[in-house]
Amino acid sequence: MDTCIEKIKxxxxxxxxxxxxxxxxxxxxxxxxxxxxxxxxxxxxxxxKLVFNAxxxxxxxxxxxxxxxxxxxxxxxxxxKGCDARNLVTHMxxxxxxxxxxxxxxxxxxxxxxxxxxxxxxxxxxxxCTQDGDTLTVTSALQQEVIAKKDVLRHNCQYCTHRNPPVxxxxxxxxxxEQILDQPFPDVDHIASMDPETRWxxxxxxxxxxxxxxxxxxxxxxxxxxxxxxxxxxxxxxxKGQDKTDITTFHFLRAFHCAGxxxxxxxxxxxxxxxxxxxDFTRKLNKDALDLFGWEAGMDLDRRPPLxxxxxxxxxxxxx
Amino acid sequence: xxxxLLEHMGVDRDxxxxxxxxxxxxxxxxxxxxxxxDKVRALGTTKKFAKDYTx
Numbered sequence: 001m002d003t004c005i006e007k008i009k010x011x012x013x014x015x016x017x018x019x020x021x022x023x024x025x026x027x028x029x030x031x032x033x034x035x036x037x038x039x040x041x042x043x044x045x046x047x048x049k050l051v052f053n054a055x056x057x058x059x060x061x062x063x064x065x066x067x068x069x070x071x072x073x074x075x076x077x078x079x080x081k082g083c084d085a086r087n088l089v090t091h092m093x094x095x096x097x098x099x100x101x102x103x104x105x106x107x108x109x110x111x112x113x114x115x116x117x118x119x120x121x122x123x124x125x126x127x128x129c130t131q132d133g134d135t136l137t138v139t140s141a142l143q144q145e146v147i148a149k150k151d152v153l154r155h156n157c158q159y160c161t162h163r164n165p166p167v168x169x170x171x172x173x174x175x176x177x178e179q180i181l182d183q184p185f186p187d188v189d190h191i192a193s194m195d196p197e198t199r200w201x202x203x204x205x206x207x208x209x210x211x212x213x214x215x216x217x218x219x220x221x222x223x224x225x226x227x228x229x230x231x232x233x234x235x236x237x238x239x240k241g242q243d244k245t246d247i248t249t250f251h252f253l254r255a256f257h258c259a260g261x262x263x264x265x266x267x268x269x270x271x272x273x274x275x276x277x278x279x280d281f282t283r284k285l286n287k288d289a290l291d292l293f294g295w296e297a298g299m300d301l302d303r304r305p306p307l308x309x310x311x312x313x314x315x316x317x318x319x320x
Numbered sequence: 321x322x323x324x325l326l327e328h329m330g331v332d333r334d335x336x337x338x339x340x341x342x343x344x345x346x347x348x349x350x351x352x353x354x355x356x357x358d359k360v361r362a363l364g365t366t367k368k369f370a371k372d373y374t375x
Contacts (some may be wrong), residue, residue: 026330086329161365188328190347191328191329195330196330196331197330198330199328199329199330200329200330200331200368201330202330203329203330239371244370245369245370245371246371248329248369249369252325252326252329256322256325258323259321259322260321281325281329282326284324284325285321285325288321288324288325289321292321293339307321316340318323319338319340319341320338320372
């Protein structure tokens with residue numbers, strides 16, 4: 001995967017030089033160890049700023065919307081992992097962005113790392129982190145550790161079955177082998193095995209530290225509504241404070257707005273400053289979309305999402 | 321899927337009801353509302369998704 005970046009840079013230089021794209025949305029290095037930030041590269045001189053490593057956990061499809069498409073004939077190029085590309089497809093399927101306006105630079109992805117999992121191994125602040133292929137060398141003032149990337153993969157990356165972009169214009173490397181999982185949703189099954197009161201307590205405990213910063217929503221490429229239901233004040237759908245009912249309502253509705261659309265990219269969890277695994281909500285919906293409708297979001301430009309179309313075969317045993 | 325998610329979160333499934341009732345089916349509407357009311361009354365007061373305004 002680390003060889004991809006040279007190919008990505010070469011592709012971007014070409015695209016910008018021949019004027020095919022107005023800008024390239026990619027990842028640049030962050031200001032602290034183990035961080036990256038999204039960047040829009042508009043000139044060939046800035047292509048050198050692009051990076052691609054195990055810390056590119058955000059979803060770049062979030063930075064493509066119908067409001068920032070080039071007005072002329074040019075396109076916008078996006079460096080896309082499997083999940084980013086699937087979210088771009090979701091944008092297209094939902095008529096937000098036309099396919100011909102986006103140039104997808106596909107990146108075969110072997111997963112991103114969970115920074116909190118790494119930080120837990122250290123008593124003090126991490127001052128440096130370098131990646132060499134599948135190993136990370138992490139340094140703090142007190143200790144240095146060499147960590148295998150696969151041991152600290154994010155949960156969504158561990159259970160990812162679409163590491164290669166299903167739709168792309170050019171690939172920046174050879175496709176990686178897709179994982180085949182016997183149990184794709186063990187976390188959902190685990191929660192489902194609890195009794196209702198324990199499940200309720202689980203979600204109450206999960207969201208108890210939520211500060212309502214909406215970082216999960218802002219990081220999510222699915223959340224492109226001009227006015228979000230939580231920001232609406234007339235009518236006010238949900239209270240704005242720290243009341244636990246309001247917090248639960250926010251998380252429940254935010255998740256449900258992602259039903260049949262979520263690609264489990266993990267950007268919500270990546271963005272959460274309180275370390276809340278909000279994917280516990282969306283994963284249940286992803287499981288149901290797969291079990292009830294055989295649907296995985298963002299795989300196909302020509303198939304309509306399950307909650308978008310009616311079929312006589314739709315499950316209807318809940319209607320009494 | 322919404323019902324499934326609520327149930328997954330620990331909300332009692334009997335508190336949520338989906339029906340298809342035509343505007344011409346007044347009696348069915350009454351029957352369904354009666355049935356739901358009875359079910360929910362039997363379950364008692366919920367503490368889930370309910371704000372405590374006494375605080």
